Amino acid sequence: GESVGLHLPTLSVQEGDNSIINCAYSNSASDYFIWYKQESGKGPQFIIDIRSNMDKRQGQRVTVLLNKTVKHLSLQIAATQPGDSAVYFCAESSNDMRFGAGTRLTVKP
Amino acid sequence: KAGVTQTPRYLIKTRGQQVTLSCSPISGHRSVSWYQQTPGQGLQFLFEYFSETQRNKGNFPGRFSGRQFSNSRSEMNVSTLELGDSALYLCASSLGGTDYEQYFGPGTRLTVT
Numbered sequence: 001g002e003s004v005g006l007h008l009p010t011l012s013v014q015e016g017d018n019s020i021i022n023c024a025y026s027n028s029a030s031d032y033f034i035w036y037k038q039e040s041g042k043g044p045q046f047i048i049d050i051r052s053n054m055d056k057r058q059g060q061r062v063t064v065l066l067n068k069t070v071k072h073l074s075l076q077i078a079a080t081q082p083g084d085s086a087v088y089f090c091a092e093s094s095n096d097m098r099f100g101a102g103t104r105l106t107v108k109p
Numbered sequence: 110k111a112g113v114t115q116t117p118r119y120l121i122k123t124r125g126q127q128v129t130l131s132c133s134p135i136s137g138h139r140s141v142s143w144y145q146q147t148p149g150q151g152l153q154f155l156f157e158y159f160s161e162t163q164r165n166k167g168n169f170p171g172r173f174s175g176r177q178f179s180n181s182r183s184e185m186n187v188s189t190l191e192l193g194d195s196a197l198y199l200c201a202s203s204l205g206g207t208d209y210e211q212y213f214g215p216g217t218r219l220t221v222t
Contacts, residue, residue, distance in 0.1 A: 032208040043113075043199050043213030044152070089152060096165045097142065097207040099152035 012106045019077040021103045023090035026071060030092040035064060035075045037086045038102070044089060047075070082107045111136065113202050113214035121220045127188040130217045134181050134202030140164075141183040142207055143175060146197040146216070155198075157207055158183055164206065187219075195221045 013019045025033075031052040036044035050057045050064045050073075057064050063076040073090050087102045114133045122128050134141050143155040154167040158177035175185040181202070187194055197218050201211040 034211075036213075041215075043201075043215050046210050046212065049210060091152075093207045095207075096154045096157070096167055097144075097211075098154065099144075101151050 009101065010104045010106070012108060013080050015080060015082060015107050015109050017080055019075075019080045019084070019105060019107075021075045021077075021088050021090075021105065023073040023075075023100050024071060025073065025090075025092050027092060027094060027098075028068075028071065029094050032093040033064070033066060033073050034091045034093070035062075035073075036089045036091060036099075037084075038089065039086045047088075077105075080105075080107050082109060113200060113212050115198075115200055115214040115217050117217060118215065119218045119220075121222065122190050123222050124190055124192060126190050127186060128190060128219060129184055129186045130198055130200075130219075132183045132185075132200035132202075132214060134183070134200075135212055138202035138204055138212075139181055140203045140206045140209070141177055141181065142201045142203075142211065143183070143185050144199045144201065145169075146199060147195075152199070154207075155185065159206060190221045192221050195219060 034049040035047040037047050038044045048059045048062050048064045050066050055066050061078045065074045085107045087104050089102045090100045116131045140159045142157040146152045157165045161177045172188045177183045197216040199216045201213045203209040203211040
């Protein structure tokens with residue numbers, strides 16, 4: 001069946017390094033993709049989104065890349081900071097919203 | 110601008126009971142979506158309401174229901190609670206639906222004993 005999934009459940013990076021979190025999706029009809037950050041005890045927080053007519057979108061310290069050919073989504077965080085430590089979810093939306101399993105990012109000082 | 114609020118934040122119920130959770134969206138947002146988050150299943154979509162109408166529904170049994178009021182506030186109800194319903198229930202609001210930027214509330218932690 002259709003699914004949204006993440007390649008890695010955990011990622012540990014050194015403060016100041018760049019982080020890359022990956023996500024695979026299989027619903028070719030998906031036209032809207034989002035990355036969320038969830039800190040302990042809080043609801044998911046919107047980071048950045050991208051629509052299927054784009055392949056790259058940049059925000060403040062974050063970049064989302066969309067490769068529709070291989071159905072792959074990635075989130076790049078530049079100069080990762082301790083405050084970036086959280087669980088990151090990708091999500092895809094067509095008629096509903098489906099989330100990946102999440103990747104826990106840990107930033108080492 | 111106030112964020113999405115959910116009440117109550119924590120709830121303990123016993124099997125067979127029913128529960129009603131409330132969500133107040135960001136002012137001006139007409140879409141409210143509900144999600145269930147568990148360690149085993151992750152974040153799963155329950156349903157979305159827009160202008161008091163349910164537009165989309167996830168793959169949950171009929172024990173899970175919801176409604177939206179004219180002021181866009183939404184409630185979800187779970188009847189005949191089961192142990193497996195223990196979860197964090199999140200609501201999110203947006204201007205237009207799940208294909209727009211959604212803002213999540215802090216969630217209601219439901220424990221069923």
